[in-house]
Amino acid sequence: MTTQINDTRKAELLSTEVEHIDITKFDARPIVEAMGKMSFTSRDLGRATGIYNQMLDDPDCTVCLVIAGSTSAGGCMDLYAELVRSGMVDVIVATGATIVDMDFFEGLGHKHYQALEIPDDDTLRSLYIDRIYDTYIDEEALQNVDHTIFEIAETLAPKPYSSRAFIREMGKYLVEHGKKDNSLVKLAYEHDVPIFCPAFVDSSAGFGLVKHQVDAAKAGKPYLVLDAIADFRELTQIKIEAGTTGLLMIGGGVPKNFIQDTVVCAEILGHEDVAVHKYAVQITVADVRDGACSSSTLQEAASWGKVNTGIEQMVFAEAGSVMPLLASDAWHRHQDRMREPKRWARLFADT
Known part of the structure; x- marks a missing residue:
């Protein structure tokens, strides 16, 4: 760092x-059941939880967790991890962030921090602190992620990789x-459990991968590239093989559209018998009113031939x-049940 930082203030x-x-650590079943007998968002949440439980009870259903936004930084990180550990998620589509x-x-080994006070953002910049609403990230620690991604890339063969394949290497590194x-x-x-990030380089991965390519090019060496088409092809392949699918979507944006589009892509490939996503929840x-993908309702998605209108629920609430x-309701209902893991990552040759 070239700038002197006030370490005490930081x-x-x-x-x-x-x-x-x-x-x-807590059983949310009683409160979710009670909320389901209320109105407004409470009832929506009760129905959404019921639909997620239906996904888990359906032995043929592949459950897709779709994440956009900053809930992981805000305190839901271990929640998502537990869903994977407990076999309650089969595929993940998320933002690079x-x-x-x-x-x-x-x-x-790095941490996110609660902002107990929010000084002028120029002050935060001078201290190399990044802010997500009321959450802080140490920019110097984030730069360690950039360099670690670069180090992983340097160890891999210089060829095309889907985001899934590269993220698998990140998991191996961890x-x-x-x-x-x-x-x-x-x-x-x-x-x-395969993870797809359709906009992978819109994150710290982007900085590390750009450095990998620039350094390799300067040295006259080949370098790896990310294949966004492979992302779409692989995720569509899972949809074709899975048949019955359910979506648990937090936020919207690119991950939401990406997973929904697999139905249309399967049809383009000649698989006209591939069903729309049977179950869908979006929080x-x-x-x-602005016509954006993030806010488009699941009913709207049905007009595109992507989602079943019968078993879907929008929940207009802050996901955190x-x-x-x-998740607590579903975990406590399913912790003793033997749900067969789908292990879709094994579909690909690099596993």
Whole structure:
């Protein structure tokens, strides 16, 4: 770093770690059942939880966890990891920030912090503190992620990789060098749950991979590339093989559209018998009136031939406030059941 940083002031601001909620420590079934008998968002959450439980009870259903936004940094990181550990998720589609800047970041031993006060953001910049609403990230620690991604890339053969294939290498790295057992990336690697990030380089992975390519090019050497088409092809292949699928979506954006589009892509490939996603839940605060993908309702998705209108539920709420209830309810209902893991990662030759 070339700028002198006030280490004392920085330590004051980064003094209270975000504590990720543990859904195994409390049983949300009674409150979710009670909320289901209420109205408004409470009833929506009750129905959404019921639909997620239907996915888990359906032996043919492949459950797809779709994550956009910053809930991982805000305290839901261990929640998502527990869903993988407990066999309650088969496929993950997420933003690069969720996977790299948040989960892989903590897998390397770094932390997110509660902002007990929010000074001028120019002050935060001078201290190399990044802010997500009321959550802080140490930029110097985040740069360690950039360099670790670069180091992983340097060890791999210079060829095209889907984001799934590269993230699998990240999981392998955490098994060998990680400092947190409860990492989504690590657990997904161990449980053969594929992770797709359709906009992977929109994260710290991008900085490390750009450095990898620039350094290789300067040295006249070949370098690896990310194949976004392979992402779409592989995820569509899972949809074709899976048949029955259910979506648990937090936020919207690219991950939401990407997983839904697999139905259309399968039809383009001649698989006209591939069913729309049978079950779907979306938790979002996005406003439906602007026509954006993030806010488009699941009913709207049916017009595109992507989602079944019969078993779907929108929940208009901040996901960090309702996901712990939904996930705890489902975990306590299914912890003693033997749900057969799908292990879709084994579909690909690099596993």
